[in-house]
Amino acid sequence: MSTRLVEGSEVVADAMVRAGCRFFAGYPMTPFTEVLEHMAELLPPVGGVCVNAESELEAVGMVWGAAAAGSRAATGSTGQGLSLMQESIAEATLAGIGFVVVNMARGQGDYFQSTRGGGHGDYRTPVLAPSGPSEVIDVMAEAFDLAERWRNPVVVVGDYYLAHTWVDVDILDSDPVVPPAPEWALDGSSGGSGAAKLLSFLGTSKQRDGVGYDLAAHYEHCAQRRNEMAAGIAPRVELLHTDDADVVLVAYGTMARYAGAAVEILRSEGHRVGMIRPITLWPFPADAVREATRCAQTIAVYENNAGQMIDDVRLAVLGNCPVVGINGFATDSSAFGIAPDVTVEQLTSTMRELLDTLETEASVP
Amino acid sequence: MQREVVFTGIGGQGVQLAARTLAEAAMADRRRVQLFASYGGMMRGGNSDSFLVISDGPITAPPVVGSAWAAAILHHEHAGELWPKLGAESIAAVNSSVVDPARCPVEPGFDLVEIPALDIATELGSPVAASLVLVGALVARTNLVSADALLDSAASVLPSYRASAAAANRAALQAGLDLGEVTHPAWDLVAT
Incomplete structure (x- = not known):
């Protein structure tokens, strides 16, 4: 090999x-x-199609069509492009069309956009965040499985670091298996043929009395599917030294690799510090966060934004543990989220200050 | 075991090529690698930094490493943030043809090796290959990668439209390898 x-x-x-x-x-x-x-390089040789669309609006629209026809399909952009795609993503949840949306974000300012959704309506999208290239193969396979299983768009969140970090990879010769189109996929059969299917954000069948769609029934069905999806996805986390940790860092994506390095340094200095890395951002791994911080004095949330995931961490622990933000807020001139303040040294130093404060507070009678 | 190598210079000095060359050589030695580049928008004159991790096992280090075992300093302009990453065990190869000694740490606390990389590369007729002389010299002192793997990577790292530069780049690496003996072995056993 x-x-x-x-x-x-x-x-x-x-x-x-x-x-x-x-x-x-x-x-x-x-x-x-x-x-x-x-x-564009990889798809044509395996019989696939890649289109450089005229904008993100058309890109997600094309993906909607390909997915409706039963193809495993994906689009992507940065958060700015995903802003443009929100209408289609929201409507796709109602139409029951699953596809993958890759957000190679600038920093981590799109956490809310990903986990709450920037579109209209009462929908959710599963969100997965690999911490580096080595995890991407597994995460992407999971993303397409979830999109197909729940017939819902799935967001995979990366960043500049993930896009531009080079790694050695083994060249695999095995041909990937392409799953057959699901039975609900459109196959070109037209009305009157007896085999026609309908995929619409208004529903999958019209009422026979001629008054059109039964929206109440459709929305109820969508809500039910969304709730089943929320309960049916087991959120994944990575734990590092959380068993006896007084202070637990929570970080996702590339930021977690900085956090992990800082935790190892602080451990070598004798500090009881640990880290939780949510791999699934929605559904948020609230149970795992609560469990891993049961004995913690403080939870420190490190994210490359002004504080977004911290809301989910607070909801997870429901006031049982203080939660503070120690953000690695990126303000570099490129705006790509690779700021000089995102460093192991900076984070370690911030954590030392936090630990000092906690020690001082503990020593006050 | 893991070794971190940081590179710094200004755009146009071959910083990224040097880092890629060393990474390819490490892979040929059957080690795992991770490489992250950071460079400004300017083609020349802006910062050009690279962070390479070479390891015997899976790599969990962040893209911009917090500490480094070795450094290749092509230019002093943007080196300020790298010096603190070096510790007592570290070695830094400095392009003494260009780097201002006044911009280097007074008491480095690590092994600082001065290599007139640009002068040597210019004598070879290929001043643009100075970064490869420096990498060759770093490998001569450390055995970070095997000499054969390093020399072979001169060609494998280049895109086809740059293939004509492979011979000169290989000569630059060899010139660096010819400078000195191993003083600072990177690994317990030399890769086979």
Whole structure:
């Protein structure tokens, strides 16, 4: 077996193709552009199609169509592009059409956009956040499975670091298996043929009395499916030294790798510090966070934004433990979220200050 | 075991090529690698940094490492944030043809090796390959990668439209490898 040095964007693209993705459409924007470029290289040789759409609006629309026809399909952009896609993502949840949306974000300012959704209506999208290229293959396979299983868009969150970190990968010769189209997929049968199907955000069947769709029944069905999805997805986490930790860091994506390095340094200095890394951002792993922080004095949330995931952490522990934000807020001139203040040294130093404060508070009679 | 190598210089000095070359060589030695580049928008004159991790096992280090075992300093302009990453066990190869000694730590606390990389590369007729002389010299002192793997990566790292530069780049790496003996072995056993 041979190895090759590839950038994270290519790992992301390769992971999608391996997960069975055969249609991809997107519009270039840093740091997503290279994912689109690699999909354009990888898809045609396996019989797939990649389209450089005229905008993100058209990209997600094309993906909607490909997914409705039973193809494993995906689109992507940065958070800015996902803003444009929100209408389609929201409507796709009502139409029961699953596809994957890759957000190669600038920093982590899109946490709310991903986990709450920026579109209209009473919907949710599962969100997965790999911490680096080595985790992408598994996460992407899970994303496509979830999209198909729940017939719902699934968001995979990366960032500039994930896109542009190069790693050695083993070149696998095995051909990925493309699952057959689901039975509900449109196959071109037209009305009157007896085999026609309907996929619409208004419902999957019209009433026979000629008054159109039964929206109440449809929305009830969608709500039920959403609730089953929320309960049916087991959120995943990674735990590091949480068993005896007085202070537990919570971080996701690349930020968790900085947090993990800081935790190891602080441990070597004798501090009882641990880390929880949510891999699934929605449904948020509230039970795991609560369990892993049961004995903690403080929870410190480290995210590359002004504080978004911290809300979910607070909801998870419901006031049983103080939660503070120690954000690695990126203010670099590139605006790509690779600020000089996102460093192991900075985070370690912030954590030392926090630990000092806690010690001082504890020593006050 | 894991070794972190940080590279710094200004755009156009070959910082990224040097880092990629060392990464490819480490892979040929059957080690795992992770490489993150950070560079400004300018083609020349902006910062160009690279963070390479070479390991015997899976790598969990963040893209921008907090501490480094080795450094290749092509230029002093943006080196300020890298010096503190080096510790007592570290070695830094400095491009003494260019780097201002006044911009280096007075008491480094690590092994600082001065290599006139640009002068050597210029003598070879290929001043753009100075970064490869420096990497060759770093490998000569450390055995971070095997010499054969390093020399072979001169060609494998280049895109096809740059293939004509492979011979000169290989000569630059060899010139660096010829400078000195191993003083600072990176691994317990040299990769086979």
